[in-house]
Amino acid sequence: MNYYMPVKVFSENNCVPVHSADLAALGSCALIVTGRSSSKKNGSLDDVKAALEAEGIGYTVFDEVEENPSVETIMKARDIGISCDADFVVGVGGGSPLDAAKAIAVMIKNADSTWELLFDSSASPENIPIAAVPTTCGTGSEVTGISVITRHDLRTKMSMAHKVFPDIALCDGKYLLGAPMRVIANTAVDALGHMIESYINSAATPFSRMFVDTGLKLWSSCRGYLSGEEKLTEKAAADLLCASTFGGMAIAHTGTSVPHGLSYTLTYEGGIPHGAAVGLFQSGYLRLADVADRSHILSLAGFESTESLARFIAKISPVQADRELLEKAAENLLRNTKKLASCPYKADREALYDIIGGVICSG
Incomplete structure (x- = not known):
């Protein structure tokens, strides 16, 4: 038997500001990946931005992740991440932003590759570092290597072929309190x-x-x-x-x-x-x-x-x-x-x- 789960998990109240140094240790410029509204309403996005600012880390926000993120969204975020010289990704939200963050981290690291890399089981691509800030109580994506992506060409959802674990997970239950x-x-x-x-x-x-x-x-x-x-x-x-x-x-x-x-x-x-x-x-x-x-x-x-x-x-x-x-x-x-x-x-x-x-x- 074996078990492998390499994510460093912090689980406590005010987790993001308390561990801002751990977040900042991942790189010098972050691409924050999130959805259109929930992370703004529950305070998680503001917490992440404040933590990065406190550590002197630059960031760009990509807030266009839809429910069940598509290949097209991954590639759009990848291009933005490359243009702003992001060297790590912070996923903020439910399973969709967290799954998207993993795929985006792969594609930023492999800037010359097409989206097919995500589903090429014969490849072993690297990725830039990832932090996960979950704001729903369902996917557990903050501690898995799984990224489920929508393939409109096949009219279905598919798991990325590669195991990509976040480096750290910052888990704070307070973000659930305002959710429907x-x-x-x-x-x-x-x-x-x-x-x-x-x-x-x-x-x-x-x-x-x-x-x-x-x-x-x-x-x-x-x-x-x-x-x-x-x-x-x-x-x-x-x-x-x-x-x-x-x-x-x-x-x-x-x-x-x-x-x-x-x-x-x-x-x-x-x-x-x-x-x-x-x-x-x-x-x-x-x-x-x-x-x-x-x-x-x-x-x-x-x-x-x-x-x-x-x-x-x-x-x-x-x-x-x-x-x-x-x-x-x-x-x-x-x-x-x-x-x-x-x-x-x-x-x-x-x-x-x-x-x-x-x-x-x-x-």
Whole structure:
């Protein structure tokens, strides 16, 4: 067995200003990669800018990362990064800016290459340093080498072929406090999916499952906040972000499995948010798993059955998806042999249709 997760993680209140020196140690000019609005509203962008200014580090802000970032956006940011002589990247936001930051860091380092480099498994490109500042509680991208990018030419989402880990992660739960509950719920469901899919995985080991066990306990302790029965507190926000980070540590080792593979079609073709799309298939995926593993996960997450899990996810992260879209997702996944191989039980057409047949949609 082996486990590799090279990110230096700082997790505390006011994390960014406290560790400004660690941020500045990455280079002399930063390209800050973020979305259009959320990082401005929650204060994370201002914190990063102030930390860099305090250390005398120049920066340029690229704030055009869309949900499910595209190859085209990566290349636009790459060109801006090159023009401003950026020698490190700071990703600020949810999974989309963090994933984009990784791909941008590769393309800045390899300025003469085309975007195809991102998906060339025969290459071993280097990248400029990366800092990650997560502001949602779902992807765990701050501690993974994974970067999922939208390929409009193929009408789907694909993982970059190269493992690119951030050098440091600055994790502060306070950035969740002003987020819409639908964003918190959708991303928290994504984190739950990471933990379930990492535990029920052909590549699972005691190391990866250790992170799942701890992450699920934290996630379960926040269920009242996710359901809207309790108001989100600073502690709960920190616990949700920490659970997401543990989920990221788990999939850094195993990768995701069938539910994520099914979700890509729903996101690209149906415009369904990633976390909500992933959550739609968790109950069915878990229902077909080994009995002992299924019972263990349900117990830690605080559910009596896969049915109660499905109802909870449908309540906090509702999805509208028709049968045609679900079947298209299954047929598309049947062509993804790598993703199917990550499932520890036989993930054939019958199994996939069993999983999609039990989903709970809101309409």
